[in-house]
Amino acid sequence: MKRAETNIPEAITTVTAPAKIGSAFMLRNGVTLKNRFFKAAMAEQLADKHHNPKPGLVTLYKTWAEGGAGLLVTGNLMIDRHHLGEPMNVVLDEESDLSLFREWARAGSSNNTQIWAQLNHPGKQVPNFIQKHPVAPSAIPFEGDLQKHFEKPRALKEAEIYKIIGQFARSARLAKEQGFTGVQIHGAHGYLINQFLSTRHNQRGDKWGGSLENRMRFLLEVYYAIRKEVGDEFPIGIKLNSADFAKGGFTEKESMQVIVKLDEVGMDLIEISGGTYESMAMADGGTQKESTRRREAYFLKYAEQARKMSNVPLVVTGGFRSTKGMNDALASGATDLIGVARPMTVQPDMPKRAMANENYSIKLRALTTGFPALDQATVLNLSWYVTQIVRISKGKKTNPNTSEWISIVRSFLNQGIYAFRKLRA
Structure with missing residues (x-):
């Protein structure tokens, strides 16, 4: 199944002169982004006990929309409420309170901003206090330093695979109906689609495993099913x-x-990232060479190679800290959009600041409790930024000096309360 051709001239979809972060960009389907800033997905942990959006998500995304980004991508919207990646994940299905999603989409699309819903299924990458019986392409246990927090999965039956494909499509349709202007499939970071793509996690002997053609079948079927629901x-x-x-x-x-x-x-649009929760390159960019630090972007070298093989619009996320670094990345032609995440939790109007000042830069401090094992167990490099997101959701100013211990305590409280509730259920 190939997407229908559009009438947009090829010349419009390619940038012939060096782009700047403030310049507009047209996707191949004719949708125009007002600038090159792409707010990448981050865990917000702002769902209520029924996994509907809390009102704070409206405040959060209204703030980010006013901050100047051209495109905002939500944190994980889970397609199956029985399989969550994190305790406070939002779920988008027929049981959801759709009025809250409409408010969220309306806030995030203000100021001529695009807001896309990120859709995800965790597969086996679901903490064991949430789900004792995870599923995956194959019955291969989670490995690495966080192994004790995850149960061994069972292999999906083919009927279940088709059911999950349908859940992705249903959630995409619901997102469109509530006013989200696009969707992003989460195919990275060790979640279910990434598991199907990987020979480490996918050792099936049927049409869903083995060759790369078979291993990418699940992803392609998810895409086709979504496209059928939402249109070209x-x-x-x-x-x-x-x-x-x-x-x-x-x-x-x-x-x-x-x-x-x-x-x-x-x-x-393809956003490039890397790593899984077994090897967390997405949290720190992996091992950074000096050349990577100078260029800021973690995955820019990969994007340069991908550009030689494909004309699909690309986003590189991770590491951008200055207007110069962002404009240099655009001028290289390797990326079309600039993916930023953490800087926008510290400075929600970071896009406006960067576009207004060619000398703009931001420095994020290194985070540690002084106990490396604790930092890793609580995923401090992610959880600290959730603390800032919660502040924004309450209409408060961010606090770059927030103690690491505050985010540690908040993380334990959230997980402890959730685990206790699951035991009581």
Whole structure:
């Protein structure tokens, strides 16, 4: 199934002169982004006990929309309320309070801003205090330092695979109906789609495993099902690993081949990331070479290679800290949009500041409690920023000097309360 051709001239979809962060960008389906700022997905942990959006998400995304970004991507919207990646995940299905999603979409699309709903299924990457019986392509246990927090999954039956494909499509349709202007499929960071792509996690002997063609079948079927529900003009993007950075995992060469195929079938936008919760490159960019630090972006070198193989619009996320670094990345032609996340939790109007000042830069401090094992167990490099997100959701100013211990305590309280509630259920 190939996406229908559009009447947009090819010349419009390619940038012939060096772009700047404040310049508009047109996707191949004709949707125009007002600038090159792409607020990447972050865990907000702002769901209520029924996994509906809390009002704070409206405040949060209204603030980010006013902050100047051209495109905002939500944190995980889970497609199955029985399989959550985190305790406070929002779920979008027929049981959801859709009025709250409409308010959220309205707030995030203000100020001529695009807001896309990120859709996800965690597969086996679900903490054991949430789900004792996770599913995955194959019955292979989670490994790494966080292993004790995850149960061994069982292999999905084919009927279940098709059911999950349908859940992705249903959630995409609901997102469109509530006013979200696009969707992003989460195909990175060790979640279910990434698990299907990886020979480390997918050792099936049927049409869903084995060759790369078979391993990417699940992703393609999810895309086709979503496209059928939302139509050709509604943007569909994906967050895709450049590599898993783990032995036997999804490789850079395989990732390039997937990008070529996604370009062929009509994917509108690909965000490049990397790593899983077994090898957390997405949290720190992996091992940073000096050349990476100078260029700021973690995955820019990969994007340069991907650009040689495909014309699909690309986003590089991670590491950008200055107007110069962002404009240099755009001028290189390797990326079309600039993905930022953490800086916008410290400075919600970071896009406005960067576009107004060619000398703009921001420095984020290194986070540690002084106990490396605790930092890792609580995923401090992610959880501290959730604390800032919660402040914004309450209409408060951010506090770059917030103690690491505050986020640690908040993380334990959230998980403890959730685990207790699950035991009582």
